[in-house]
């Protein structure tokens with residue numbers, strides 16, 4: 001692990017603890033050259049999980065890809081990285097529990113449902129991007145709830 005500040009390859013772990021309810025290991029590291037401190041996360045790789053897209057094609061599951069979509073919905077909202085990490089880790093556990101494949105529509109619906117409990121505006125944005133509303137009326141109804 002190179003230091004992100006000076007690129008030195010010589011860094012030391014100064015603290016190591018479980019995070020995300022035991023699904024990840026969080027490490028505090030210190031660069032031995034410039035003393036810069038940074039954090040790394042170690043997570044179980046979900047390389048076996050395959051996403052089945054709407055057109056029937058398949059691709060390997062990519063957490064960064066899902067996370068980007070969630071962050072776009074959360075732009076300028078009071079949502080933290082920790083909340084999103086927890087949301088994705090919980091759902092990944094569900095998706096990879098019994099099966100090797102998960103439909104992209106399931107991913108969209110699950111993220112949407114969890115996002116609804118975190119931030120209503122982010123939820124509406126995410127849902128509208130993923131066109132999960134059945135019709136315009138349903139979309140208006142959800143929007144209306146925000147401005148009550």
Ligand SMILES: [Zn+2]
Pocket residue numbers: 003004005006007008031032033034035036
């Ligand atoms: Zn350094």
